[in-house]
Amino acid sequence: MSAAGRRNPVRASRRTLAVGALAVALTAGLAGCSGSGDTAQQGARGGAGAKKAPAAAPQSATRLIGDGSTAFTGNQPDQPVWERLKPGQQPPQFVVFSWDGAGEDSQKLFSHFRKVGKRYGAKMTYFLSGVYLLPESKREMYDPPQHSPGRSDIGFNDVEGIRDTVRELRGAWEEGNEVGTHFNGHFCGKDGGVGTWSVEEWKSEINQAKSFVKNWKTNAGLKGEKPLPFDYDKELVGARTPCLEGRKNFVQAAAQMGFRYDTSGVNDQIWPKKDLGLWDLSMQLVPVPGRAFQTLSMDYNFLVNQSGTTQGDPSQHEYWGNQMRDGLVQAFERSYRGNRAPLIIGNHFESWNGGTYMRAIEDTIATVCVQKDVKCVSFRQLADWLDAQDPDVVAKLRTLKVGEAPQAGWKAFLTPQPAAPAGAPAAVKPAARH
Numbered sequence: 001m002s003a004a005g006r007r008n009p010v011r012a013s014r015r016t017l018a019v020g021a022l023a024v025a026l027t028a029g030l031a032g033c034s035g036s037g038d039t040a041q042q043g044a045r046g047g048a049g050a051k052k053a054p055a056a057a058p059q060s061a062t063r064l065i066g067d068g069s070t071a072f073t074g075n076q077p078d079q080p081v082w083e084r085l086k087p088g089q090q091p092p093q094f095v096v097f098s099w100d101g102a103g104e105d106s107q108k109l110f111s112h113f114r115k116v117g118k119r120y121g122a123k124m125t126y127f128l129s130g131v132y133l134l135p136e137s138k139r140e141m142y143d144p145p146q147h148s149p150g151r152s153d154i155g156f157n158d159v160e161g162i163r164d165t166v167r168e169l170r171g172a173w174e175e176g177n178e179v180g181t182h183f184n185g186h187f188c189g190k191d192g193g194v195g196t197w198s199v200e201e202w203k204s205e206i207n208q209a210k211s212f213v214k215n216w217k218t219n220a221g222l223k224g225e226k227p228l229p230f231d232y233d234k235e236l237v238g239a240r241t242p243c244l245e246g247r248k249n250f251v252q253a254a255a256q257m258g259f260r261y262d263t264s265g266v267n268d269q270i271w272p273k274k275d276l277g278l279w280d281l282s283m284q285l286v287p288v289p290g291r292a293f294q295t296l297s298m299d300y301n302f303l304v305n306q307s308g309t310t311q312g313d314p315s316q317h318e319y320w321g322n323q324m325r326d327g328l329v330q331a332f333e334r335s336y337r338g339n340r341a342p343l344i345i346g347n348h349f350e351s352w353n354g355g356t357y358m359r360a361i362e363d364t365i366a367t368v369c370v371q372k373d374v375k376c377v378s379f380r381q382l383a384d385w386l387d388a389q390d391p392d393v394v395a396k397l398r399t400l401k402v403g404e405a406p407q408a409g410w411k412a413f414l415t416p417q418p419a420a421p422a423g424a425p426a427a428v429k430p431a432a433r434h
Helices: 109-120 136-141 159-174 199-214 216-220 247-256 299-306 314-339 352-368 379-388 391-397
Strands: 063-065 070-072 093-102 125-128 178-181 278-280 283-287 294-296 343-348 374-377
Touching: 093 109, 093 159, 093 314, 093 352, 093 379, 109 159, 109 352, 125 159, 136 216, 159 178, 159 216, 178 199, 178 379, 199 216, 199 247, 247 278, 278 379, 283 314, 283 343, 294 299, 299 314, 299 343, 299 352, 314 343, 314 352, 343 352, 352 374, 374 379
Parallel strands: 093 125, 093 343, 093 374, 125 178
Antiparallel strands: 063 070, 283 294
């Protein structure tokens, strides 16, 4: 790679915004991501049942896996231990900030948002693209479905880029964040895109993404580096598909491979349900202030509805960033004061339109993550909480519409009604008066 492109693996290849469109482009923007691209105390955050997490295993417990690219190091640090909601207890407000194609490049946005997360007590999910741990010289090792070996619609990396990305992944996990996957080649559209892949082709893509993580030391010749501190076969439990395409067959493959959630669809801000055993934690429709429609809760979709390009009118950059921030905060407020449905937000480490969307996300984190009863968590942590709840309670939460708070308050809404004693006569309806 050139010096300019060396630490920008995504920019090293295609730079277009031509990705698959959703059926309602104005409502949701184009499909969720492009695959290319030209700061306080935590505050009081109570809520349902988070106990102190067990301490991480001592360093002596480290057990290298395979070539030493990964290792078992004990329980992940800084994880909540959830409890069931008590009868009548209001659920916490969950917010998930997530990043597609997470890698550290010359913008240093991965390392920056790790600091932002620590500043505001936010855990996040980083969806790693496997080819970011595969050097350009070894690109032929990637055999993508329906494409020739070595083909990718995003860039491979160089050795220094792999070293930097691994450093950030290691630190993120040790700080309690999640490492998911954004797969590998980021193929979109009808010509061999992920939306055309079979279940078996998805399994191949997943296994290759795992392999690049589990063998980065050998592939990059970095035997002296520290391992990633997790067993990726166990760590990897969720994903977001490129351009939000191919979800149907991906979920089938993921269910067979032990995944726990997917975040590749389009939802309203309501409580989630399971699909083939996976929690559907899809992207959500959120307000676009000043406009008569909603869009997906992702930086790219705001961009599509604002400039349609990564290099829009500089005089509009501040306005566009403010519009995204205000839309996300409005979405937060209608859940926080309404049905308390988790808010799902997706992003890219990109400086589109002068970096205005990165500023918008940082402002949103600073605004929402410090509020009472708010928990900014990873997808895995949210899935843990959902699995800890009474399924009947989650089903009842799903009856609340977008922004709808229980009419009689949370205590009445989530307090079970006592059953009538056995043999008790049924209530008699009073006779109508004439």
